[in-house]
Amino acid sequence: MYLPDFEYYAPESVAEACQLLAQFGEKAKVLAGGTDMVVKMKNELLAPEVVVSVKNLEQLKKVEYVAGKGVSVGALCTHNDLVKSDVLKEKFASVANAARQMANNQVRNRGTIAGNIVSAVPSADLPPVLIALNATAKLVGAKGERTLAMEDVFAGPGKTVLANDEVLTEIFIPEQKMTGSNYIKFGLRKSGALAVVGVAVAVQVENGVIKDARVALGAVAATPVRAKKTEEFLKGKKVTDDVLAEAGVIASGECKPISDIRASAEYRTDLVRIFTKRALRKAVDEGHV
């Protein structure tokens, strides 16, 4: 239960951080809020020789509206920064709501958005809603930067496509044609529980017809996944209870959950069915993203 010895750096700029990461390569790990990483280090699941803390990168701790384009979320915002952000509440309340459902208040005070994404835990609460809203992730490395669709960041449980020298700096949520979005998490208690299933949806409804839909599922595959068949099914359909129910059935066929101490694969699959239906209904009825 004690941290192993490691070298510690706290760079003052993203460029400096990338340089350090390039220099130390696989020996180094980036430390943000530490709610996942420090626990893993104490439990001997992780023993980086070099820890690069990004805590001094103040410029990555802002939520800003870029007129006509969308909302930029600094990767080092904590979950509670998102919960409390007036910009998000106004523009993308579903993201603030998803952030509120993560872990417990103590962890939300400390855990960052970057950590929630880069840890690549399949049950993480933010990725599904960000995927549903077509958000992008900006990765800055020693040799330059690139922008990826959120769903392309993940490579497997605990794995992302980030190179050793890359840092996630920003999440960008674009202005939407979507008229509603929603994330529903199912945990075994109201607080301090991992998602057994998390379903995020975004829909564009006009005159009772679904023009566009995005559905993303958490905790039911190795990474957060899009339910593309479900999306295709929904496009052009009239909003009826039967259609939404049918969408749930299709989504439940698109996930590949495992059985663990929290729930069986069979139950998780069924929960995807229910939650897809409920999240769609909520997104349609509430009428805001």
Added chain:
Amino acid sequence: MKEYKVIGKSVRRLDAVEKATGTAGFTSDMKLPGMLYGKVLRSPHPHARIVSIDTSEAEKLPGVKAVATHKNTSRELFNTSATMTFTVPPMQPVLDQYIFDNVVRYVGDEVAAVAATSEKIAEAALKLIKVEYELLPTVYDPKEAMTTEAPVIHQCEMKNVPGEVIQIPFGDVEKGFAESDVIVEKEYKLPVVKQAQMETQAAVAQVSLDGKITVWCTTQTPHPTKMILAKLFSVPESKVRVLNPPYIGGGFGVRIGCSAKAEPIAVALSMLAKKPVKVVYSREEDFIASDTRHAGYVSVKLGAKKDGTFHAMHLKATLNGGAYCSFSVETPGVLGCMGLAVYRVPNQFYYGHSAYTNTTPAGAMRGFGNPQAMYAIESTVDMMAEKLGIDPLELRLKNIMQVGDPWVLPYKCGSTGLAECIEKGAKSIGWENRGKLNKPGAKKLRGIGMGVGTHVSNAWPFCGDYDNAYVTIQQDGSVHLASGVPDMGTGTSTTLPQLTAEVVGVSLDRVSMTLADTASTPFDIGSHASRALYAAGTAVVEAARDARRQVLEYAADLFKVAPERLVLEDSVIFPAGQTAGDDCAGSPVCTIGGKERKSITLKELAYDAHQRNKQFIGVGRIVPENAPPWHAHFAEVEVDTELCQVRVLRVAAVHDVGKAIHPVICEGQIEGGVLQGIGYALSEEIKYDDRGRQLENSFHKYMLPTADDVPEIETGLVEAHEPSGPFGAKGVGECGLVPTAPAITNAIYNATGIWFCEIPVTEEKMFRALKEKAGKTV
């Protein structure tokens, strides 16, 4: 009715400021000069023989001061629970463990321990200890453990059954069933759950050069723990001091006796290292290597007449005792006695015991067998109600125990407010709406259920039991109380001073208490069995009366009247019939300091006595009786049949506490118990994998309800005066979770039509049950 000045009022707790400001002392805060840190190497195997153990590399690590194994520590057999100090003859305590043994019997069992100058070094040293294991066959289920194929975990008269089978006959049960019109029979399966107290097991031991041992620790029973340690280390009890410093971060039964092995290991390491040693369990160690509640099987066969009169009941329990005995003999005893004590049933029989398995030892946990009994019994009573077509509430009112009824216990049913509890609770929950809450076709179904129960207010007759207390009037008339019971959060350090202040006749701010220290308090068996207020409180009242009597006798000499004529109120002594300071002519006067006075303060009197070389020292020495608290719980649940999830919307919990000495503390105890009961019913469980490893070993994985999960809890207090209790009080602490689980499962049945005979009713279980039900109806 007498108007009380201090008791019956929810005064500010005397530990409130210290605890709210973080300055209250706990074992985990302790630091002594030169203190070392102890860490424990635990078995990764559920059952194995240690073929060899090599500690040489660990000993060489700089900073390591001692390494303890079965080779260099006490070979005295013992039992970490206090049962080894107060088992009543002819029963004998089961002594089945060493500090370290050459056989390990569960994952987490102690193999060795290291004392080092830092925790980090101690942990590093553990990794340098080389242990070679020979794996042995395993068994995890108590029923399987009793079969001929199962491995022997400890040699017992009956295969793997510690101690003896508890059998309680009452009337003629066979005849009773033959005469019954309706019989319901069911078996229930119960989970392993954990106390999950805030402060993990901890001890700091200091062994002086002249052989005196001092141990600051988290025990609920300092005096019995002193006896255990004295025996284990072969030192006179007079040379062992055990104390809390002075608080404990919760207990719920997990440290009645030693705090798992924190004390023995700290002492053993301190003896080897000749320095003070601190041992604090990690949460994972606390989960896997300190007593759990007993899991297992309870079956109930209930027979009734057509009119609903219960006529026969057979209760049977096979509990999972885990790898060592702890309280595995007493728990099935309490389970049976409490199970048979709630209803008037003329023909009853109980047969119960535990069985050893290769799992974490099971011991005491809030309710001590009673929640297991009442989940099974109260479920069966609801099944019976349905079969008879009688309202479950009416069926209970018809059959509950009444004052003076014969029952299986060796003390009287001296009071019961259960009928009032039921009536109040029913009103609070809206029982009349039961069955009318759901519209046809609704996918979220509501239901209301109830459960009732009783408990003890003390540990006798399940173990030996007595209490002592000192109440000493200080030279300035303030009052010092010394009692050996700890305050594990239950408010003992407030309520016992309340009793003292009330009896002596002073305000509460004049009273101070020393608690839970074997060197400065007389023997007391400790805080458990809902007994601290009832039993230790009886000793405190006795001691306070004794001190007051001495004060009044002394004052009587000064007033030249009989002591009975004098009153001591608000720290002033005056003759009865006149108010303090009243100058009415002809009343007796007291001559003190050469002046004549109509009244005298306790301060003046105590100092006068001091000048004449006298102190008033009240001694209370009592053997407590026992008394039944009663409780009725009602739960309203909502079952989301799509999500397969149960939410408890409301709980009404009404308790007959005898006399509420501090109503808010009573309510706090009840609310906490209700929440533990909700966890027991719906979410808490430690499961094992096929290699004997505990799957839930942290707060992250173990689904303890959080503050966010707390439903509306309406507590109610009923005060049925208990003649044997201090000011009529009875036990409260454990009762809150006794009837909670069945109130919830009965509500689930009311909502869904599904009986759950296995708890917790997790989402997964509901999912399977609803699927099965749908399959059947199709």
